Amino acid sequence: HLLLGCDTNLKTLTLDTLNPQVKAVEYAVRGPIVIKAGEIERYLEEGGTKPFSEVIKANIGDAHAMGQQPITFLRQVVALCTFPELMDSPSFPEDAKWRARRILQGCGGHSLGSYSASPGVECIRKDIAAYIEQRDEGVPSDWENIYLTTGASDGIMTILRLLVSGKDSSRTGVMIPIPQYPLYSAAISEMDAVQVNYYLDEDNCWALDINELYRAYQAAKLHCQPRVICIINPGNPTGQVQSKKCIEEVLHFAYEENLFVMSDEVYQDNVYTPDCQFHSFKKVLYEMGPEYFNSVELASFHSTSKGYTGECGFRGGYMEVINMDPEVKAQMVKLLSVRLCPPLAGQAAMDVIVNPPQPDEHSYKQFRQEKSSVLGALADKAKLTEQILNAVPGIKCNPVQGAMYAFPRIFIPPKAVEEAKALGMQPDMFYCLRLLEETGICVVPGSGFGQKDGTYHFRMTILPSIEKLKVLLGKVRDFHIRFLKEYSALE
Amino acid sequence: HLLLGCDTNLKTLTLDTLNPQVKAVEYAVRGPIVIKAGEIERYLEEGGTKPFSEVIKANIGDAHAMGQQPITFLRQVVALCTFPELMDSPSFPEDAKWRARRILQGCGGHSLGSYSASPGVECIRKDIAAYIEQRDEGVPSDWENIYLTTGASDGIMTILRLLVSGKDSSRTGVMIPIPQYPLYSAAISEMDAVQVNYYLDEDNCWALDINELYRAYQAAKLHCQPRVICIINPGNPTGQVQSKKCIEEVLHFAYEENLFVMSDEVYQDNVYTPDCQFHSFKKVLYEMGPEYFNSVELASFHSTSKGYTGECGFRGGYMEVINMDPEVKAQMVKLLSVRLCPPLAGQAAMDVIVNPPQPDEHSYKQFRQEKSSVLGALADKAKLTEQILNAVPGIKCNPVQGAMYAFPRIFIPPKAVEEAKALGMQPDMFYCLRLLEETGICVVPGSGFGQKDGTYHFRMTILPSIEKLKVLLGKVRDFHIRFLKEYSALE
Incomplete structure (x- = not known):
């Protein structure tokens, strides 16, 4: 051996x-553009100058980072769980203590x-089951079907790991919406499964069209075996809330084609438009009758990170798994046991979400006020974002019915598309990098989520405070107009 | 479709x-025997009777479950981090508040x-780097090489995931000690890598013999490409503390054969015998000179779950990764980002461990007292366990130099081996099931960790209180004598 030191x-x-x-x-949500944003932030901190004084990170659904206050009761x-000596403190209410x-x-x-x-902790699993029964107006939930997870991502990876066979993995098809949350595509890549895209209908508020599901399925069957369909409702990044009829169609399709259903319902508390309502896949399945309810294998996912709590850092979550083969369940528990257990503080946080203060309890009033204040502000910001974006020429934004994001379609002039391609870059990445460099606003290019060829989008969160959001949207508008002008002038 | 309901x-x-x-x-640590123990527990709770009144779970290194009290300061x-309103409370000390x-x-x-x-959080990464520098007497540690993890398991899985190539996975050899902690074998199975066993020397206090490493490596090269060597020091389940000379030999071997080194050092604070000392792989590597220190790729792992804190439920941990190719590092960060981040409470707990109260701080006295009380008791229990077990005919136990387990060798009479085999069971599983059924003591069969053919062991934790541990060891002794008698009489 020579003394070659760090020779790669x-x-x-x-x-x-x-x-x-x-x-x-x-994983675009923390991809190149976010790394770039971090570099700019450090540059500013070190006294560098830019046409803006701060980077606004609208790239990730991280409510507390955007200034949202925690729910006091949670x-x-x-x-109290962390430091039980506080049980003796008169400044903590009895309902929190018990x-x-x-x-x-x-x-x-x-x-x-x-x-x-x-x-997970048994009594927390029981509380979750009780919560689901209440949410679903009496549809039974068995606590032994509930598994606490380390955020929803962990549960989603676990279920996919069961379904995607190592050696034959290139033959296992996983149906996902496009646009999608890139955890799905990342997991599919990591496990070497086949990504089967079904496109959401942008012209119809990003609704899921059942004919498109059949098309995608039939096309995929030619080269792989689709075994699972993933649905995100309310949608990420697309913000749509699925109708009951649409969910029925998906479940019927899964039943017919013998697909495992994964319903990502982490935004179930984030529904803003009065004409939309969250319907859980579980409840809809139940209402379709026993031939469906007793056969379709369904895993649904929830999280402490979204909703009105936004407790991302706690990495709390759960999944409810129904109709899973008991032998497979035992195998899943074995797999989970290798990582020992989800973090206990996250499990405790999840428990509060499913077991919040009741009207007759001391903390109810404050809890209710904090909850509705968060959700009310999100509804306002959803509306505001849609309105301001739609007033910009060359931007079209579907209503943000739910979740925490707008996913506007942006017109990128052909000359800009050319320039991006010459740089070996997706046109919307080029656009978002320019936006970041010129305004300090960090959003994620649509190409990170998937989109129809030739269309361009970005995802931005609606989480900044209303004042900051207005500034942000104003900057986006001005930037977009400048951008259009610059590249249209080149035509 | 017919109405077939739950037809599997x-x-x-x-x-x-x-x-x-x-x-x-x-994953034996939570395997069949532990599931059985849970069933017996429920049976007792429901009023069933057994020759014992409680199940004692000595199967898992879960200190708090065995009654160990948390470190107050942590x-x-x-x-305070969870509920910052407590910053105003006079009952919390200033050193905790800052x-x-x-x-x-x-x-x-x-x-x-x-x-x-x-x-992970930047200031916590910096605190960890400072801690490592202090622990290693000045050997530099770069905070950008520190990655917080969700327990050590998560870090170990991450590094293995980088090394084990999907398609060619059956060609990637991962060298692990036998006996080993079954996270390693589980990860190897899940990733479809080749497990390359090197046997620890039971006759020499479970020391690692460098000749055995070479033997295992040469044998493995005939059918796979060994790319990584895993070492657990102090040993789990074997409790040995490696000598500096031995670590040098391992590092020289890794250097010569161009292997990635993974050193699982989660028990670095758990060293009990006065003639043993923990040496970190990082420090030993440094002392071997720049040709080693600048080239050997090393990841070392630590955790909040062990040591004197035993905070398993927080799922805190970190890894320090040195000499990793910067491009690979960027890929690793991308992979980590898909799961977003480790739980923040676990990160905070890790920070306290690496940044404990200093002699001039208010909380120092209590902290020091609590820490030495836990570690002192563990040292006493390590000694006691070894002594009582070695007094039993047919049991031989190496000194518990470190970690939290005894891994005694047990003599199982040929007639019992036969009976076990007739039941399709490993003889030590048969033994441990009998022990559980007759005494309520839950330990893990050696076969779950790996052992030389024809030898039998079990792993038990030394975590129960000293009173309970004495009872437990007495019951093990009586059971073993009964067992020997029963099966020797059959000869």
Whole structure:
């Protein structure tokens, strides 16, 4: 051996020897544009100058980072669980204390520092089942079908891992909406499955069209075996809320074609337009009758990160899995057990979400006020975003019916498309980089979520405060007009 | 479609169609014996009778579940981060408050509810680097090489995922000690890599013998490409603490054979015998000189779950990765970003561990007392366990130099081996099931960790209180004598 120091060629692990499936993974929400935003932030901090004074990160659904305040009651319960000496403190309400006591009774040694059972703390699983029954107006939920997860992402990866067979993986088709949340495409790449795209209908408020599902399925069957369909409702990045009829159609389709259904329902509390309502896949399945309810294999996912709590950092979540083969379930629990358990603070946070203060409890008034204040502001911001964007020539934005994002379609002049392509860049990436460089606004190009060829979009969150959001949208408008002018002049 | 209801044959996901790599996973620490223990617990709760009144779970390193109390200071800091209104409370000390304030300043929106950057909160990464420098007596540590993880398991899986190529996975060899902690074998199964066993030397206190490493490597090269060597120091389940000389030999071997080194050092604070000392792989590598220190790719892992804190439920941990190709690092960060970030409460807990109260701080005295009380008790229990087990005929136990487990070798009479085999069971599984059924003590068979053919062991934690541990060991002794008698009488 020579003293070659850091010579990369001698390394064991290089870009050439790296697991190629890792290389294939893309995750736009924290992708190149966000890395660039971080660089600009540091540049500004170090005294550099730009045409703006701060970077506004509208790239990720991270409510607290945008200034949203935590729900007091949730934090009280988690703090009590963390430091039970606070049970003696008169400044914590009794309703928070009894919840904390109950959670701790479910923990080994009555401590948040113990591992829980791999599917989660039993009493929390029971609370979740009770919550689902209430949400679904009496449709039964069995607590043994509930599995706590480390955020919803963890649950989604777990279910996909069961379905995607290693060696034959290139034959397993996973149907996902386009546009999609890129966790799905990333997981598919990592597991080397086949991504089967079904396109949401932008001209119809991003509705899911059942004919398109059949088309995608039939086309995929020629080269893989589609085994699972993923639905995101309310939609991310697209913000639509699915109608009951549409959900029925999807479930009927899954039943007919024997597909496993994964319904990502993390935005179930984020519905803003009065004519829309969240319908859970579970409830709709139940209402379709026993031949459906007793056979369709369904996993639905929820999270502490979204809704009105926005507790992303707690990495809390759960999945409800119905009609799963009991032997497969045992295998899943075994797989979960390798990672031991989801974080206990996240499990506790999840418990508060499914078991919030009741009208006869001390904390109810404050809880209700905080909750409706968050959701009310989000509804206002959803409306505002749509309105301002639609007033810009060359931008068209569907109503933000739910979730936390606008996904406007943007017109990019042919000359700009050419310039982007010459740089080896997606045109909407080029657009978003320019937007970032010129305004400090960080949004994610539509190409990171998937879109119909020749169309361009970006995803922005509606999470900044209303004042900041107005500034942001104004800057987007001015930028877009400048951009159009610059490149149209080149025609 | 007929109304076939739950007919399993029609399911999409069955044991036949399940990802076979999931099926191949085994994880004994929460395996069949632990499931059985849970069943017995429920049976007792429901009023059933057994020759014992409670199940003692010595199967898993879960200190709080065994009654260990949390470190007050750690919980204070995490509670302050969770519920910052407590900053105004006079019952929280200033040294906890400033740490909490500092952590929150590193969080988006100053909230534990924000996502952190995927590698973790920057100031926590810096604290960890400073801790490592101090621990390693000045060997430099770059905070950009530190990645917070969701427990150590998550970091270990991440590094293996980079190294094990999907399609060619059956060609990637992963060298692991035998006996090993079954996270490794489980990950290898899940990723379809080749498990390359090197056997620890039971006759020499489970030391790692460098000749055995070469033997295993040469043998493996005939059918796969060994790319990584995993070491657990202090050992799990074996409890040995590696000598500096041995670590040098391993590192020299890795250097010569161009292997990536993964050193699982989660028990670095759990060293009990006065003649043993923890040496980090990083420090030893540094001392071997620049040709080693600038080339060997090394990832080392730590956790909040072990040591004197035992905060398993927080799922905190970190890895330090040195000499990794910068392009590979960027790919790793991308992979980490798909799961967004490790839980923030776990990151905060990790920060306290690496940045504990200093002698001039208010909380120092209590912290020091709590820490030494936990570690002192563990040292006593390590000694006690070894002594009592070695006094039993047919049991031989190496000294528990470190970690949290005894891994005694047990003599199983040929007639019992026969009976087990007739039941299609590993003899030590048969033994442990009998032990559980007759005494309520839950330990894990050696076969779950790997052992030399024809030898039998079990792993038990030394975590129960000293009173309970004495009872437990007495019951093990009596059971073993009965068992020997019963089966020797059959000869």
